[in-house]
Amino acid sequence: MVRTARVGSALVAAGAEVLVGTAEPARHIMTAQGLDSFPLTELPPFPPREPGEEPPPAPARIRLAEPDYLTVCLAEERAAIREFRPDMVVSDFRVTGAVSAALEGVPAAWIVNSGFFTHPFPQVMSDVVPQLRQLGVPEDIACRILGDVLYIPDWSRYDPLSGITSQESAAALRSLAEIRHVGPVLKEAPDQSPSRAEARKRLGVDADGPLVYVSLGGTAQGFGPLTTIASLLGEVPARTVLVTGPNIPPERLPGHTADQIMAYTEDSMLWTRAADLVVTHGGHTSTMEALCLGTPLLALPGHAEQEWNASRAVSLGTGEVLPADDVEAEFVPTVTRLLGDRGLAHRARTVGEVLAYRDGAAELASHVMAFASLAALERKRDD
Template sequence: MHGHVNPTLGVVEELVRRGHRVSYAVTEDFVHQVKAAGAEPVLYPDAGDGSDAPEDMGEGFARVVEVALAALPALTRAFGRDRPDLVLCDIYAFAGLLLGARWQVPTVVASPTHLAYDGIVPEFFGVPGLPQLPGFARLAAAFADHGVEAARIQDLVRPEHAVAFFPRTFQRRADTVAAQRVAYVGPALGDRSYQGSWRPPRPDVPVLLVSLGSQFTRRPEFYRSCVQAFAELPWHVVMSVGAVPPDGLGPLPANVEVHPHVPQLAVLAHADAFVTHAGMGGTMEALYYGVPLVAVPQMAEQRVNAARIEHLRLGVHLPRESVTPEALREAVLRVSSDRDIRAGVSAMRREIAAAGGAAAAADLIERAL
């Protein structure tokens, strides 16, 4: 998923710049991005069926387990004679966690979302603990089949080393995080020029970006509400709508441009507000550029982010069941003019600038070697 690969690419660039050889296990969809960052792609099969990610995170966990188990044979073959010195694995990359334990090499957890805190499993997944998650028993059996104690799955909850791609202030219940050594590095933005460029058609008109990320884009009714909400505003609106046909959104006013995908960093560099699903990646990218947020979360993890956005005065939380053209318009006008929100965004932008980004992440990885 883009929200799990994109945050790591700047770190890959930094590690390569420092002279490290980086192999990156990905599906075919991310080969171009990984090569552009300087890593060697190591392909594993895409076990997905092309459907949207489930809103229920328990179901999503079971799917991630199946992806990991399907990837194990290809990754075992690929690294059989080229064993790494360290494994940097996503917080849901169970294949990387298993192989790192099997090879007895250091493992660093890369977390594009909140590190495990007291209460995360009930809040995210709606069950008391990890063993109650669908797919957990199958994952534990796979660890045992490979000669690794199932207890090592807990390394994702209590890792020895972890890189978090957001500032500590944004971490939910940071004082309860069990990771031993954490680098809260903020967004580690790398070169995204391969995505293309974008400039506003007029320098004197505020810019609004609308995007629900890469996983929850099949929301034509939401995009139609956005068109109605912003048609009469003196703003230029850029909408990223995935596979939704633009002609299904009704007549588009002159101030609205619609694309399947946009070069998000290039647009955010000029944006004055961002209507977002509140995924961590997009949230941090917006705050890096000092852009206030209207958070319209689509699932539990994003609702946690939306609550943090509102609590920290970085924007407003607009529950999707409350979305109307009027509510969207009011929220955008508020976040773009509210002094408290402006101050909150400025404070977070300063914290992000001081967090260290890719260089701080690479420092922790080198210490773990």
């Protein structure tokens, strides 16, 4: 939702009128950016699993393919499109967004990292598309679930299409008119971010003391490692700030030893800039924030896509990956070593200086404006 809000803001700055559909709990993010929004039905998050707790049996098909969910999504989106009459619909991994747009005769685009074409997108094609057909969506529209344009919020060097091996994903990509790597889409342009000293001043943090910022994502999937880390933060030789994510209440971590804990922050980029080390699950946004802001990171990935994201920091010499099996024994020694590595800090700053001057949101918005304008001209010609 933060990424979507940033894209919306960039489109407004480019001269567009924007309406954002989002789950009700996230509408405050749009309001904070001055964006008009309306509520959309969304699936509830997975509940936190206790450390060692076995995951539930895998369902026969992904939750996104539930017919009642798809029916409601299509109805809500199509009603909004008819009322707002947009020139283009842009979806951030919402499986019905481009379908609703096509049913209403509007061009559409998706924003998604290429890692999602390994998982879960093949399941979207195998489960969601047949269900859409059963709900009466014409086959040619149901199969073009990505719409007309795919925006990858990264550089091709780190998010290459060559890594997509799934036959289902490859078939879906062939239906597109265009695929564009636009660069990272962060909450704000990295080159507009304040200095480390200014960030600490705004956050009320000591100007010189070491600071570690810990965030393992917005879902509850990182609850197990988060529980382990939370109990160890008191041993870290630095001020520690722990963000649990909106789906893990801080009270679920009664044994935490962090100096500061919160469920959610609007200031993730500010904390990342202020920190000497970011501990992350290797999510795309948190990894790119650390790289673009010049802050070393320690990644604790939970699945292959996060491992791939974290590998970028490793390849650039600005961070390390700690395997899940090593977290309990190696977390404190690793954090301590990284905090004392001046070469690491220097390399991270150098990388940040190189990466900070490309704003993916502005580039994406510029292309949307051009694509939507041309599509509108074509529709007028046909009329």
